[in-house]
Amino acid sequence: MRHAPPAILTHNVSVAFDGKPAVSGISASFPDCAINAIVGPSGCGKSSFLSALNRLNESVPGCKVDGNIELFGAALGRFAPNREELRRTVAMIFQRPVPFPLSIRRNMEIPITEHYGRNRQETAGRCEAALKSVGLWGEVENRLDMPATQLSGGQQQRLCLARALALEPRILLLDEPTSALDPMAAGLIEELLRELKSQMSLVLVTHNLAQARRLADTVTFFWMKDGHGYVAESGPADTLFNTPREDVSRAYFAGHIG
Numbered sequence: 001m002r003h004a005p006p007a008i009l010t011h012n013v014s015v016a017f018d019g020k021p022a023v024s025g026i027s028a029s030f031p032d033c034a035i036n037a038i039v040g041p042s043g044c045g046k047s048s049f050l051s052a053l054n055r056l057n058e059s060v061p062g063c064k065v066d067g068n069i070e071l072f073g074a075a076l077g078r079f080a081p082n083r084e085e086l087r088r089t090v091a092m093i094f095q096r097p098v099p100f101p102l103s104i105r106r107n108m109e110i111p112i113t114e115h116y117g118r119n120r121q122e123t124a125g126r127c128e129a130a131l132k133s134v135g136l137w138g139e140v141e142n143r144l145d146m147p148a149t150q151l152s153g154g155q156q157q158r159l160c161l162a163r164a165l166a167l168e169p170r171i172l173l174l175d176e177p178t179s180a181l182d183p184m185a186a187g188l189i190e191e192l193l194r195e196l197k198s199q200m201s202l203v204l205v206t207h208n209l210a211q212a213r214r215l216a217d218t219v220t221f222f223w224m225k226d227g228h229g230y231v232a233e234s235g236p237a238d239t240l241f242n243t244p245r246e247d248v249s250r251a252y253f254a255g256h257i258g
């Protein structure tokens, strides 16, 4: 029986800035329909690695990415022929929500019409469905023309999620998506991520080990050596949290270091 390839498979990936490696030798596998947490101390290159997965750091001056990245068994360039298509299918959510400085409606309409065309009825339907999927529709349906920046931080983050989900991504990259939110808003996002994993692969960079314990199916643990990050250990969340193999993982997950 042939097994489906993982959503993301990396081999020997490194990311360097001005010749100085931030991470090196990253070989990792992230299954589909799962929440894959990347954890590790500050500065070990988690965000740099995450951004390489949809070529976001290509536009950073002095940044160089090496190694192989495959998405669903296809090389990155074959999986998505251009950057726009890649960013649609491999969407990214950041620590601080970044809505466009426009109305809630325009925030949704712009990406939807860019991708699906200008049919007004279809656009309105996609907008409503995406806002419903993040539980925001009931909160904003009567004020869609209000500036998105007037929403609370948690609502803005859910709007950014809705904007990404409207384009039906297959992979969702999340860089500390709840660390700027209050516990209630963070809880709503966590609930959403749990629901979304039936439809896609999620890669979640988090500092918050309690969050990783609550959400993760797999864990990839980054640590630092010789001034750059590397994967110290990875595997099913249960194994990493309960019976880690490496001394450094045991110490980190017990809260003794990092």
Ligand SMILES: Nc1ncnc2c1ncn2[C@@H]1O[C@H](COP(=O)(O)OP(=O)(O)OP(=O)(O)O)[C@@H](O)[C@H]1O
Residues within 6 Å of the ligand: 017, 022, 040, 041, 042, 043, 044, 045, 046, 047, 048, 049, 060, 207
């Ligand atoms: N745009 C950039 N230009 C130069 N160096 C950078 C840039 N972005 C990241 N770095 C460097 O790469 C290294 C890894 O940073 P990165 O943000 O990826 O780590 P991280 O594990 O995500 O950290 P944190 O958990 O604090 O967000 C750091 O030394 C950082 O200074």
